[in-house]
Amino acid sequence: MFENLGRQIGEAFLRLGEAFLSVIPALVVLAGALLVGLVVGGAVRLALNLLFRIARRGDSSPLLRAAGLKAPPSVVAAGVSFWVAVVVALAVGVNALEPGGLKNALAGVVAFLPRLLTSALFVLVGVGLAALARRSVLLAAVNSGLPWARSGARLVYVAVLVFFAAMALDNVGVGRSILVAAFSIVAGGFVLALALAFGLGARDLARGYLEKRLRAEEEDSGIRHV
């Protein structure tokens, strides 16, 4: 009995070893593809850096700075290109594998990467646009003397950010239906609450505020600017 058990364990180890050995070529192919991706990505990054330097367009962009990225656009573009090259190389490498469980698993991961990158891009653009919108609202409100300038600007910032975050999550397929429902409920509820608050709950306040604003506009300082 013990002899039989030992033989079976030995065979199991042998099968495992064979399985490992059969994967090695696939891993070599993948490693080769990754190496090619790294080399191509590095070359692309170097070329882009050189091009930006020649074109002298390496100054930091307001949108990127608004998004919290202090790096100049040349560095961002070069970095993005590098990682795109790596992902493409990995995809090619996975494609070259023999059909099987490993290929399927890796193919799933690689197929998910572009969506992940797109979502990251959504977030980056969203943060930038939200910051720009916040600044525009803040400026317009301050120049008009509105007392809620800062809070209004923050509200717009959060709203834009939430919108892009929802887009990013939807893109990667996280809780799609829940997201859509939540976003609709929150947005609709917000508008309804505003309408009720301004039109009913704070009717007198609203009237008083508007009258004060209009009077302030009519009040001429006596200065002629131009």
Add this chain to the structure above:
Amino acid sequence: MAASASPVLDAGVMARLQTLGRVDVLVGIPSFNNARTIGHVVRAVAAGLARHFPDAKTVLVNSDGGSTDGTREVVVKTELGDLTEILVDAVPTSPLARIVTPYSGLPGKGSALRTIFGIAAELDASACCVVDSDLRSITPEWVELLLSPVLNHGYEFVAPLYARHRYDGTITNTIVYPLTRALYGRRVRQPIGGDFGFSGSLARRFLEYEGWEGPVAKYGVDIFMTTTALAESRRVCQAFLGAKLHDPKDPGADLQDMLVQVVSTLFDLMGRYTDVWKGIEGSEGVRVFGLPYAVGLEPVPVKIERLVSLFRQGAAELESVWRSFLPEDVLRGIQESAARFPPALSDELFVRIVYGAAIGYARRSLPRETLIRSLVPLYLGKVATYVEETREVEAGEAEARLETLARVYESGKASLVSAWDDGSEGTTLKEVDDVREPRETDRRGVPETG
């Protein structure tokens, strides 16, 4: 400047121009819903041309922005009446030729003037002038003062000089005049006055500008004309026109928009003419035609509470925006100024703000319109400071105060040039020298109305 296409002229207008042939003098009036006032302007122009240029071949051009109040009909139908009553001893030899046309392009004064320049070029006019359509104080003498220096004295650009109340034209007084003077070294007191004389060749030169789809299409056109003449070394003079009384407010105009249009154009042209202004130090006077005289007006009651409130709110909320183009010590100075009662934005600080904004604009530290809109509270703070300083002083003292400001702009120019040349990010202006005492001669400004 690269040559660009002239404005598209109406087929009917082109036919009329061919009939007219070459003219000596062209007077342009841009308009938009000015039916109430444009009749007076047309009569004054017609009388001025009859009296002062009786032998010249003249034409009046109204470039209209689609008025719905019958402005164009007023121009066409305005009867000159019995001109012997106006002119006493001069009678026109022929009726005044009039061209009334809509303009093409972005709605705005600049597009209207562009069409007038285009017609002047087509007619090969020797001398032209443009006058605003909402003027209530224009007289026939304005036509002579704006055109004669071009026709008879070889000048190419005539800027207006008005007697204005000290609180009338504060963008001009605190930014446009002193900055233009410091940059181009000529003291043109009303660079955005609105009524100008110029030669036909300069009109053609204006048409070559490639930025007609920008702020120049709107209120930026006045400073564009003056700067082009100054930067391109045209012979420039001024004409004293007396008081300028006009409609209180352009209904479509907003302080922020006007500031953006005027200052954007100023800064754009700084980029265009960098090689010209960098080499200029100090400033010199510009010849004045006409006899300056005092004009009395009712005093203007000025309330600065709203200006102060907007300045303080800006100081409280916009520091993060200003940090993109102003150094730390300037930001500290703004906070200190806003904390004072009443607020006091010194000349030195304000000049550093304007120069910092010019550099930030050139480097695109912020989206350009955003950058200029962020200057509104600072400008209002400076106006409030100026009002506080001059509320109780004589007119000459108020003008001397502006002279002091202009000299601070001049003394700070070296640091502007230095920071402009050093293109590295974060380079900011050094401190500006304090210039307090104006020369005695500087106190002799144009007499103030009021």
